[in-house]
Amino acid sequence: MKKILYSIGLPLVIIALLFSAIGCEGPVGPQGAQGLEGVQGAAGATGSQGLQGAKGDVGEPGTPIIWMGTATSAPKSWRVLNYAYYNSTHRTSYIWDGKHWEILAKDGYDGATGATGPRGYTGAPGPQGEQGPVGAKGDAGSQGPVGPEGPPGSDAGYAGLQAQITALKALIAALETRLDAFEFVPPTIDGVLGAGEWGSVDFTGTQTDPDIGSFNIYVENDADNLYIAAEYTGGNFGPAQGLATALNIYIDANPPTSTDGYPDDGDIGIIASNDELFLPYDPPAEPEPWDWDPQGTGSFSGAGGELGFDGDYTTGNGIVEVKIPFSLLDGVGPGSTIGLLFQAFGYDCCPVVPDVHPNWPETYADFTFGG
Numbered sequence: 001m002k003k004i005l006y007s008i009g010l011p012l013v014i015i016a017l018l019f020s021a022i023g024c025e026g027p028v029g030p031q032g033a034q035g036l037e038g039v040q041g042a043a044g045a046t047g048s049q050g051l052q053g054a055k056g057d058v059g060e061p062g063t064p065i066i067w068m069g070t071a072t073s074a075p076k077s078w079r080v081l082n083y084a085y086y087n088s089t090h091r092t093s094y095i096w097d098g099k100h101w102e103i104l105a106k107d108g109y110d111g112a113t114g115a116t117g118p119r120g121y122t123g124a125p126g127p128q129g130e131q132g133p134v135g136a137k138g139d140a141g142s143q144g145p146v147g148p149e150g151p152p153g154s155d156a157g158y159a160g161l162q163a164q165i166t167a168l169k170a171l172i173a174a175l176e177t178r179l180d181a182f183e184f185v186p187p188t189i190d191g192v193l194g195a196g197e198w199g200s201v202d203f204t205g206t207q208t209d210p211d212i213g214s215f216n217i218y219v220e221n222d223a224d225n226l227y228i229a230a231e232y233t234g235g236n237f238g239p240a241q242g243l244a245t246a247l248n249i250y251i252d253a254n255p256p257t258s259t260d261g262y263p264d265d266g267d268i269g270i271i272a273s274n275d276e277l278f279l280p281y282d283p284p285a286e287p288e289p290w291d292w293d294p295q296g297t298g299s300f301s302g303a304g305g306e307l308g309f310d311g312d313y314t315t316g317n318g319i320v321e322v323k324i325p326f327s328l329l330d331g332v333g334p335g336s337t338i339g340l341l342f343q344a345f346g347y348d349c350c351p352v353v354p355d356v357h358p359n360w361p362e363t364y365a366d367f368t369f370g371g
Contacts, residue, residue, distance in 0.1 A: 063081065063082050064082065065082050065084050065095065066080070066082055066083050066084065067084055067085070068083055068084065068085040069085060069086070070085065070086045070087075070088050071085055071086075071087065071088070072087065072088055072089045073087065073089070074087070074094065074096075074101065078096065079096050080096060081096060081097070081098050082095060082096065083095070083096045084096070084104055091106065091107035092104075092105070092106045092107070093105045093106070134183075136183060137176070137183065184220075184222055185197075186220075186222055186225070186227065186323075187220065187227050187229070187321065188308075188321075189227075189306040189307065189308040189321045189322070189323050190308045190321065191308040191309040191310035191319050191320070191321055192308075192310060192319065192321075193218075193229060193231060193319060193321075198218040198220060198229055199218065199220065200218075201216045201217065201218060202217050202218060202219045202367065203216070203217035203219075203340070203342070204216055204217070204233075205217060205230075205342055214232075214233050215230050215231055215232050215233055215342075216230070216231045216233055217229070217230055217231075217340075217342060218231070219340070219367060221334060221369045221370060222334075223333070223334060224325065224326055225323050225324060225325055225326060226251075226323075226324040226325075226326065226329070226332075226369070227321070227322070227323055227324075228249060228321075228322045228324070229319065229320070229321045229322070230247055230319070230320045230342065231318065231319055232318030232319070247272040247273070247320050247342070247343070248269065248270070248271055248272070248342070248343040249269065249270040249272070249322065249340070249341070249342055250267075250268075250269045250270075250278075250339075250340075250341040250342075250343075251267060251268050251269070251270075251324070251329060251338055251339070251340060251341075252267050252338060252339030252340075252341075253266030253267050253268075253329045253330050253331065253332045253336075253338055266329055266330025266331060266332065267279075267280055268324075268328055268329065269292050270300055270305070270322065270324065271294075271300075272307055272309075272320050272322070274297045274298075275297060275298050275299070275300050275301050275307055276294055276295060276296060276297055276298070276299055276300055277294075277295045277299040277300040277302075277303055277305070277328075278292040278293065278294055278295070279292065279293050279295060280292065280293065281293045303325070303328055304325045304327065304328070305322070305323060305324055305325065305328070306321075306322070306323040307320070307321070307322055308320070308321040308322075309321075332369075333369070334369050334370060335368070335369060335370075336368070336369055337367070337368045337369075338367055338369075339367075340367050
């Protein structure tokens with residue numbers, strides 16, 4: 001009996017122990033400390049290139065800048081959108097925006113003068129230059145002392161010597177005449193056409209109404225000045241009229257194409273009656289592009305010019321002589337070509353050459369200076 005109970009009781013004890021061990025789930029405990037960071041894995045493979053996007057719309061074309069070069073001021077013909085130039089006077093580049101010249105860029109200040117570099121080697125002598133022109137005839141020297149008296153000669157020898165001396169004097173006189181022909185003597189600006197002062201007539205001016213008057217024009221030049229003479233040759237003008245009362249000379253220093261009808265840099269006008277100089281307006285300040293800027297009575301002689309008349313407002317006159325320094329004409333000198341226009345007696349102009357220059361201020365003919 002005891003043996004049976006023992007056998008039954010052991011499994012019951014085991015079962016009781018199992019129920020005691022399993023029990024219900026308890027509450028969650030507090031979070032533990034963070035563990036160490038794991039090792040970074042290897043980089044993944046590069047993905048394939050995406051598809052190309054759609055082509056955008058074509059933009060509007062830009063406007064290019066047209067570079068006109070360097071000038072002391074801009075002529076009116078450069079007032080075109082995006083025309084640009086460098087003003088050497090202002091040391092500034094300008095661009096035309098359609099209404100005004102706007103600053104494009106400015107020169108910086110000059111840096112300090114650097115130290116003098118070492119002296120270079122002396123170069124080889126250059127080739128001999130061309131022979132210069134014959135110089136002006138010098139003043140005669142003082143007479144030298146009388147030489148010692150020679151021994152008496154025969155009459156035949158004396159006559160032969162005198163003949164040689166006479167021939168030598170004739171040769172020297174001929175050479176002096178030829179030298180004088182090479183030397184240009186500027187005309188005297190006194191209202192008198194002296195003998196040999198002027199060459200042949202360069203232009204003949206005939207007015208639309210021949211009764212008003214006609215005139216000849218003479219033109220000469222040297223290295224520094226332009227000389228012009230106007231001579232009354234016919235017609236009918238009263239005592240209060242004459243070349244001195246109304247002779248206007250217009251000079252185009254840069255004869256342009258027929259599309260340029262405006263006074264520009266280097267051009268001048270001379271009003272003989274007032275001793276007045278006309279200059280182009282400084283763009284863009286001119287009221288009208290064909291207008292001149294009068295400098296006032298006496299401004300021509302004040303700028304170095306000279307005028308000479310053979311009469312006045314009361315008596316009338318028939319001759320006007322003018323000296324114009326090349327310094328008044330921008331870049332003009334011997335060998336240059338200019339445009340000349342003359343207005344006399346207060347009426348129309350000469351020379352009249354159709355279609356040569358239809359807008360400046362009427363018409364003119366070209367003239368090229370001697371070298």
